[in-house]
Amino acid sequence: MIDCKDVTKRFTLHNQGGAVIEVLSGATLQVAPGECVALTGASGAGKSTLMRMIHGNYLAEAGRIAVGGVQVSGADPRTVLRLRRDTLGYVSQFLRVVPRVPALDVVAEPLLAVGWAPDAARDRAAALLTRLNVPAALWDLGPSTFSGGEQQRVNIARGFAHDYPALLLDEPTASLDATNRGVVLALIEEAKARGAAILGIFHDVEARAAVCDREVDVGAFRPVAA
Numbered sequence: 001m002i003d004c005k006d007v008t009k010r011f012t013l014h015n016q017g018g019a020v021i022e023v024l025s026g027a028t029l030q031v032a033p034g035e036c037v038a039l040t041g042a043s044g045a046g047k048s049t050l051m052r053m054i055h056g057n058y059l060a061e062a063g064r065i066a067v068g069g070v071q072v073s074g075a076d077p078r079t080v081l082r083l084r085r086d087t088l089g090y091v092s093q094f095l096r097v098v099p100r101v102p103a104l105d106v107v108a109e110p111l112l113a114v115g116w117a118p119d120a121a122r123d124r125a126a127a128l129l130t131r132l133n134v135p136a137a138l139w140d141l142g143p144s145t146f147s148g149g150e151q152q153r154v155n156i157a158r159g160f161a162h163d164y165p166a167l168l169l170d171e172p173t174a175s176l177d178a179t180n181r182g183v184v185l186a187l188i189e190e191a192k193a194r195g196a197a198i199l200g201i202f203h204d205v206e207a208r209a210a211v212c213d214r215e216v217d218v219g220a221f222r223p224v225a226a
């Protein structure tokens with residue numbers, strides 16, 4: 001479902017004398033439906049960079065990236081947007097939302113985008129926010145003033161609202177208490193059970209051990225000269 005082959009990435013810092021940072025070379029991995037794979041490796045090894053390339057935010061220099069048979073590398077923006085709407089969910093570390101949009105609508109939005117009726121989308125959003133212990137008093141407020149953990153739970157609810165066939169998770173349990181961490185791990189298990197292919201970064205070793213089937217060390221794709 002998620003397929004990376006010989007992916008290379010370097011950053012050229014044009015505003016810093018053209019300095020070049022070689023991050024990845026020959027990065028190859030596959031994630032099958034129903035599988036959760038952990039990306040591991042030292043800080044700065046390129047875990048987030050690889051996730052962002054799969055999500056179509058960063059361009060790969062070389063190699064191929066496909067999700068659900070759709071080529072991400074070299075895809076036009078409309079193809080990437082369609083892939084993100086229908087197929088590939090992404091729970092980033094931090095919630096990025098339009099100011100003043102109520103939390104309930106933030107969570108329901110991916111469902112409306114795939115054609116759910118507004119009431120059904122809001123019901124599902126409410127169920128997820130309830131499950132993730134976000135108080136109902138907050139649902140009609142914009143999340144920008146929420147605590148870090150509350151924002152993360154809104155972000156997770158949004159990421160799990162639509163049953164994406166593939167999911168990218170960047171530190172989904174960071175800054176959560178034990179109860180909510182347990183809820184997130186259960187959501188991941190349920191997504192696996194319905195056949196989602198999941199690629200995640202988990203610094204939380206216990207969480208990783210609980211839900212991941214195997215690990216891919218991004219350090220193995222370090223460019224030789226780096």
Ligand SMILES: Nc1ncnc2c1ncn2[C@@H]1O[C@H](COP(=O)(O)OP(=O)(O)OP(=O)(O)O)[C@@H](O)[C@H]1O
Pocket residue numbers: 011013021023041042043044045046047048049050
């Ligand atoms: N937009 C960017 N422009 C320039 N360099 C970048 C950019 N994004 C990442 N890098 C560089 O790429 C390297 C890999 O960064 P990345 O964030 O992917 O690492 P990581 O493995 O996710 O680290 P961490 O575990 O600390 O989050 C770092 O050296 C970083 O400085």
